[in-house]
Amino acid sequence: MQRYFVTNQQPADTVELPADISHHLVDVMRAKVGAKIEIVCADHQAYLATVISLQPAMVRVDQPLNKSVEMPVTVTIACGLPKTKEKPQLIVQKGTELGATRIVFFDCQRSISHWTSPRREKKLARLQKIANGAAEQSHRTVQPRVVYRDSWQDVLTDFPTDTAVVAWEESAKQGEVSRLQATLGKLKAGERLTAFFGPEGGLTSAEINAMNDQGVVSVGLGPRILRTETAPLYFLSAVSYQTELNG
């Protein structure tokens, strides 16, 4: 069923849909009066609703949908700026499907491209649109925020967290295999988790050491070398597997 995010804090009995949603519902999806859709209000509550008019598009709110679709922990994915424009798009689309709460792109020592204004704001707006679409399609009740920060330090300062990890392939080389599981196994519902990932060339040892000094734990993601855009997807799947499918 089609799902849309609306800005209403809480639904009234009827909700008039904003112009962009109305266009998608009526012109693209060709919905008729009587069609059922799902809306998510700004308080992250989803509702079943019935289309009652098309010009303007308006729905009657039928009942709340109480299936829980969000991770029990909030997960911030922080990625060193990748080189190409396709990789951030893939990270945002798939990261949203896989349950991320926030997706940060940060500049780091081996980042080849740098996001400067005003191009940066355009990029972020485009990526936010991808996140919003993916949130609708994967039937989430949260649209992850896509943001930029100048450094990993700014990520930690601006988004306080309970647990922070950094994906580091050398961990595997040192025979460390279980630190990810040990870390995820300790998470409690409602906690905040932040995970850092390097750009194509990886984070430098200096960056990893400085992160470790700030309490960020190095974790391996298995013995194979994952591309910069694949590592966050592995990580989010692992968090879901550990926290959502655990009996």
Next chain:
Amino acid sequence: MQRYFVTNQQPADTVELPADISHHLVDVMRAKVGAKIEIVCADHQAYLATVISLQPAMVRVDQPLNKSVEMPVTVTIACGLPKTKEKPQLIVQKGTELGATRIVFFDCQRSISHWTSPRREKKLARLQKIANGAAEQSHRTVQPRVVYRDSWQDVLTDFPTDTAVVAWEESAKQGEVSRLQATLGKLKAGERLTAFFGPEGGLTSAEINAMNDQGVVSVGLGPRILRTETAPLYFLSAVSYQTELNG
């Protein structure tokens, strides 16, 4: 370090590299005499090697590399034919990085595109090339085979397996959350695992029921709706997390 797959069953002291690898190493990567590379022989053993001549490109084999990079179980990913050509490419590239042993595309009731000869052979050759490149880049010792079958029954017949599962989003709706973990937790090293995934519209109830009758277990992949190309990536990450990072 650059890794290449060669067809030699076992390395002699020196190996002459085939023309395509030679071109990549010398013309693209601009390697010089003395450069270190890794080669993987047909028996899936990796070796450290040193470039000793460029025309023709030839290496001296220095020592075997004994780091284990393959999953302890062999995993066949079987995907209902997706609609677009980008999705199989993404599944093959990321599925290879994430450790799949074999990737099958099969025709099913809701597949919109059908792969007919001779276009099919061209598609498979292109996808195999993507798998081979991803295997090099992720430093695997196995290049997953990419194949096509007319039906899910043919997949089970042609590729015998110890455990078979099918990703089914209704599992989550029925409150089933832990069957994936129960199934993966029982796997033993050396066993074969096959996982089926639907195309964009999903598998039909009839297909799911018939699979269940054949012993294929329905498993949920968490509460969010994953796109057809995202579900296999979640699954492979979960298999790795369960079988490779488990202390």
